[in-house]
Amino acid sequence: MIQQKSHLSNMDVWKQWKESGLIEAKQSLIETYLPLVEYVSNRLSIGLPKNVSKDDLAGFGVLGLIDAIEKFDYLRGLQFETYASWRIRGAIIDGLRQGDWVPRSVREKSKKIEEAYQQLEQQYSRSVTDAEISAYLQVSENEFRQMVQEISITTVCSVDDPIREEDSETRLSLLIDEKAKNPEHTVNEFYLKDTLAKAIERLTEKERTVVSLFYFEELSLTEIAEVMSLSPSRISQLHSKAISRLRAALGRYQEQLFNH
Incomplete structure (x- = not known):
């Protein structure tokens, strides 16, 4: 590079x-x-x-x-x-x-979907289906898929965002100096990795494939569509749902962290 x-x-x-x-x-x-x-x-x-x-x-x-x-x-x-x-x-x-690149309505939909995944996957301790999410949101499955498509542009996240809205501490501040011997950070890092690993395991096979190809193999969504013989819009939906699930898992982790 x-x-x-x-x-x-x-x-x-x-x-x-x-x-x-x-x-x-x-x-x-x-x-x-x-x-x-x-x-x-x-x-x-x-x-x-x-x-x-x-x-x-x-x-x-x-x-x-x-x-x-x-x-x-x-x-x-x-x-x-x-x-x-x-x-x-x-x-x-x-x-x-x-520059207000994402409309407020789209951000609200993204937050609702993330909360749905967080609530249901915590309740059922498994990956929930589109039908279950749709029922929770009180929309049809087609409407849910359209929502997922619309929020695809919000599946990027700044490390300069506050961890909680009322705090000034950011995700960037949690980056750890591996040479520093801080037991609390070491424990938190372990549980964070464990949380992410479990969340990735709960993704559907196609969602895991998209995440792997996009973030680890560094393929574009168009290239992933060719590899998986799916349309780019379908790949975008899978990516959006995967990120929503992972964000929900991190949300649960943060709640546990701050409550303890």
Whole structure:
């Protein structure tokens, strides 16, 4: 994705920027990691409305990259690409939100579906069907599928969102320095991974396949449609339902975390 310099030369550039404040070093880092912006913005552009310009996404992303370079502590031994990708992603989504890119009605539908999955899967301790979700929402299955299609553009999530609406703490603040020996964080990380693993197990086979191909194999929704011999709209629906289930599982995890 990015043609890396040697570790030594890269560290020297970071040192020149962080310790000497050399603007040329900062510019060099921006140029080195600029392909990250293109990569993240291309990924996020999938499923967004056609009126959203890729140039706008890239513009927001560059601001996120610059912010990441300014805030990154290269001495902690963490992977900059991972940190920067989150910052770029967050900057793009925050920029889109400021432009009211998702109608309030769509966000409300997304929240209702997420709450339905959270309530029913907690109640039944299993993956619930479209029919059960539809009944809970008091809509027909066709109406539910249309809702899922409509919320497909909301299945991106900024790490700069507050964990709870009344808090200032964000998901980004929960990123853990693996070198820091914090027992509480270690336990929380274990249960978070366990929660996600169980939530993924509850996905339908097709939903698991879409999640795997999209997030791990990094295929586009169009490419996944070809692999699975399904229409792109159907793949988008499967992706939306999978993300709604996973968000619901994380919602339950957060409730347990904060209640204890």
